Amino acid sequence: MSAVLKIFSYLPNPRVWKSIIAGRISGVEVEVIGDKPNKLSTWLWDFNPRKMEEKEMSKDSSYARIGKRGFSGILYKTDEFLKAHPFGTVPAAFSPEGDIGVFESNSILRAVARVGKHGELYGKNNYEASRIDSYLDANLVFAREAQVYLLEIENLTQEGFDRMSAAYDFYLNGIETSLANSQYIAGNELTIADISFVCDFAQFLREGHYEEILTENGFGLISKNGPKDYPLVFKHLLELSDRKEFSSVMGTYLDWYRKKRN
Ligand SMILES: N[C@@H](CCC(=O)N[C@@H](CS)C(=O)NCC(=O)O)C(=O)O
Structure with a gap:
C-alpha cells in the first residue's frame, strides 16, 4: 500500500x-x-x-x-x-x-x-459529514485556546486562565450533551469528531503536569473536577484511548492521568 x-x-x-x-x-x-x-x-x-x-x-x-x-x-x-x-x-x-x-x-x-476505503468515519451523507465538521470546528476553537494556555502556562495571567476556563466549559458542555444523546460524539458511530476530541483533549490534560506551578501562581487545574462535572466526556476519552487503534498510536501518553485518577 x-x-x-x-x-x-x-x-x-x-x-x-x-x-x-x-x-x-x-x-x-x-x-x-x-x-x-x-x-x-x-x-x-x-x-x-x-x-x-x-x-x-x-x-x-x-x-x-x-x-x-x-x-x-x-x-x-x-x-x-x-x-x-x-x-x-x-x-x-x-x-x-x-x-x-x-x-x-x-x-x-x-x-x-x-x-479512506469505507468512508464510515465521515458520516453516511453530506448532512452527517457537515455535522461532523461542526464538531471539528468547535474542537479547533477549544484546541487553539488550549495551545495558547499550554504555551504560557508557566507565566499565566488571570485573563489567560479565564479564557481557557470559559473555552473548556463551553466545549465540554457541548460534548457532554452530545454523549448523553448518542453513543459517540456525532451519532451512534465512531467518527473523526471522536478522534479529534480524544487527541486534543488528551493534550489539554497535560495541564496536570503543571499543577504545582499553577497552584503557586494562585490558579488551580481547570480539569480538576472534570470527571465529576463532565462524566460522559471523561469516560469517552478513557474508553476510546484504551482501544487498540488509539492506544497503539498514543502509547503511554495518558498513563500518568489514569494512575493519578486511581
Ligand atoms: N491548529 C493547528 C495548529 C498548528 C500549529 O500552530 N503549529 C505550530 C507548532 S505547535 C507551528 O507549526 N508553528 C510554526 C512556527 O512557529 O512558525 C493544527 O491543528 O494543525
Missing part, C-alpha cells in the same frame, strides 16, 4: 495522531516524517524535508524564517513549503505528488477519512 498522505511534523504530536488513528481504522497509509520538537529547527521544512547541515544553518539562509507560533528563533522553510502551507505550520500534509498542501490537523484528518 503506498502512502496517500505525507505528513511532516515534530514528533510525537497528538495533532498527527489524529490522522494516524483514522488511517489505521480506515485502511489509509499515512507517511510521517519528523523529529523531536527541539530538533525541528535543524530541518528544512519542505515536501522532501531533510536534516540540514551545520554550515547551511544561518540567519542569512534564503530559507530562514522566524518561528511564529510555538517555535521561537529561526526555522528553515522553502518557498515551495510556504506556497503549499501559507501559514507555515506543522503538521504539514502533502498529497502524494506534493502539489497539494493540507494544513490544520483537523483538515488533514478529514483528508484521511475522505480517501
